[in-house]
Amino acid sequence: MTASAVVTRQGATVDIVGVSKSFNQRSDSARVVLRDVNLTVRSGEFVSIVGASGCGKTTLIRMVAGLAPYSSGMIRVGDTIVKGVPKRLGFVFQDAALMPWRTVRANVAMGLNETGALLSKADARTKVEEAMGLVGLSAFADYYPGQLSGGMKQRAGLARALVSEPDLMLMDEPFGALDAFTRLRLQEELAAIVARTTTTTMFVTHDVDEAVFLSDRIVVMSTSPGTVKDIIEVDLPRPRLRREGLLDNRRAAELRDQVLGLVIEDQAR
Amino acid sequence: MARTIAPSDQLVSDALSHSLADQRPDRAAGARERRNRRLMLSLPFVSVILFLVIWQIIGSNTDPILLATPIDTVKAFWDLLSSGELAPAFATAMGDLAAGYTLAMVVGILSGVVIGRSPVVERIVNPYINFFQATPLIALVPLVVIWFGVGFPARVTITFMLAVWSIVINTSTGVKETPHSLLDVSRVYKLNRFSVITKVALPNAVPSIFAGLRIALGKALIGMVIAQMEISVTGLGGIITNYGNAFKTAYLLAGVFTASLVGVIAAALLEVVRRWAFPWTRDQSPGHL
Ligand SMILES: Nc1ncnc2c1ncn2[C@@H]1O[C@H](COP(=O)(O)OP(=O)(O)O)[C@@H](O)[C@H]1O
């Protein structure tokens, strides 16, 4: 990276205060999907959100991204209340959501749309190449998404989110559709990448082990209506090491069981 | 804290070499596939040759007014070509088609985008689209003559009128079916309204637009030939009408096949443009040409 492009930045804080969300249904009854969600994410923190399918994880993270309105309460990113999409946001989608008509390079470059106007063409190009290098896609820069495996598509989606050096990264089950081996590899790469940046990350997953491996804190959500059930501090040292896919650590196993217990308890209700 | 994006670590490059190895195709299977493909490719030629032979046999035992043989038709074709009658007719046909079809393309794609992006406009124009879809537009030929006379503008209007609807419908469908996730992406990365259309909705519609263009081409050909037969008696349509009236069936057929040639050339041009301008659609099988 060129020296001029090095900017001193801080990850955004996220405040979710008393947020509720209901969807209007055909019959006048509104269905409450999220009720009174409260959560504060610190600058640079990695927070995972786990919970049973349908508890409103996607809805919550889309509201933080300004992609869906909330019915009541308040969401603040940095010191701005979320109305539209916040500044300097990166979003990684479950299905990668690449433009099939753009090469990997051109897809990644799309992440610079907001901030890129301030850069020279050469600097922008350098950033795109660096982001592709970061996720190990340099050799595939000229490929179209249709020519990539699922894991490579997710890498491209990740590079698109990273290229603008976002203050806040939102990820909605980005590895959920991948096979177990690819998922483990991408988890490790993500941990390494995030460790090098100051970005704040909110990461939705249904994989408890993944949450323990990556997170500073894990938010467990309950269903119908969705709300924050508990928040678990992951007090494991970094870098975290794995053996046979699982964290090689008794404390990790305890945390995993604790989180799993909370989710199962909620489902049994 | 300073944040930089540094080159990737060992972990990442290991992962990369793994994924590279996964990509290599199996060569022997490729060769087998190619041989099968070649066999499949030869089938249409065999079929056509067989058809011509049967036609020749039947044709030489039939009154030449009812059915000319393929050999007579080729002779007639050669005669039309060397007498200098065919080339200008061919040019007129190509010109009418190009004008009417290009107009249909421009109008069809532009209005298709507007309809696809705006539910209000869609609701307003839907009755008309349905009406024109259901109406046998050829029946409007006399009206077009009243409005535009019997020359080039009338022929272009007929060609346009028949072609435009499939383009409108396919473009608006393709634009409307832009995946939600891609629209989310364009919001996250703050594309403006115009960029959402040019960089997301339109490219997303390209395969659908080309499907529409292909249907429209067939309809434009019909419109062009009918207009030349019924309105101006010129071009290839004129040849078909005049020799039909003179009971010169071989010459009539030569005109018909030249009109098919126009269609084949136009379809090939369309396919070349698609492959050249929209390489990402290459992997999707074009079906048949
Ligand atoms: N646009 C929508 N209209 C109506 N209901 C919706 C909509 N989006 C999501 N829901 C409902 O909200 C609930 C939470 O969905 P979602 O946030 O996708 O859950 P999760 O991501 O945790 O699986 C689900 O019951 C779903 O049916």
Ligand SMILES: [Mg+2]
């Ligand atoms: Mg979800």
